[in-house]
Amino acid sequence: PPPPPVQEIRPVTPPPPVCDREDNESWDSGFVQQGLHDQTGKQLEDWDSQDVVDWLCGVGLGDYKEIFLENDIRGINLPDLSKDDMRDLGVTKLGHRMTMVQEIKKIRNEGR
Numbered sequence: 001p002p003p004p005p006v007q008e009i010r011p012v013t014p015p016p017p018v019c020d021r022e023d024n025e026s027w028d029s030g031f032v033q034q035g036l037h038d039q040t041g042k043q044l045e046d047w048d049s050q051d052v053v054d055w056l057c058g059v060g061l062g063d064y065k066e067i068f069l070e071n072d073i074r075g076i077n078l079p080d081l082s083k084d085d086m087r088d089l090g091v092t093k094l095g096h097r098m099t100m101v102q103e104i105k106k107i108r109n110e111g112r
Contacts, residue, residue: 042075044075044078044107047074048075049068049069049074052073052074052075052077059103061091061096061100064090067090081100083101
């Protein structure tokens with residue numbers, strides 16, 4: 001008899017990060033009031049890549065959440081991101097790069 005068919009084994013991939021609208025609204029208001037601390041009180045340099053994703057969602061740039069996670073962009077990296085880095089990450093829309101630059105400037109202006 002012929003051998004049984006081989007089943008393809010596929011790696012399990014985690015679900016993509018979610019930008020939940022309700023969570024983002026509370027994040028955004030907390031973000032502005034708490035001076036770029038997340039709701040757990042972390043300082044920017046202590047943000048992990050998921051905190052950065054939450055920040056991206058909160059400032060309306062959640063389209064880039066997966067690429068930021070894939071590249072392990074953490075809070076400590078944000079102030080050093082150049083426009084070229086943003087292009088390399090796939091932030092190709094000028095308006096999105098401008099928003100990101102403005103939001104990062106807010107971080108810098110608050111002395112973090």
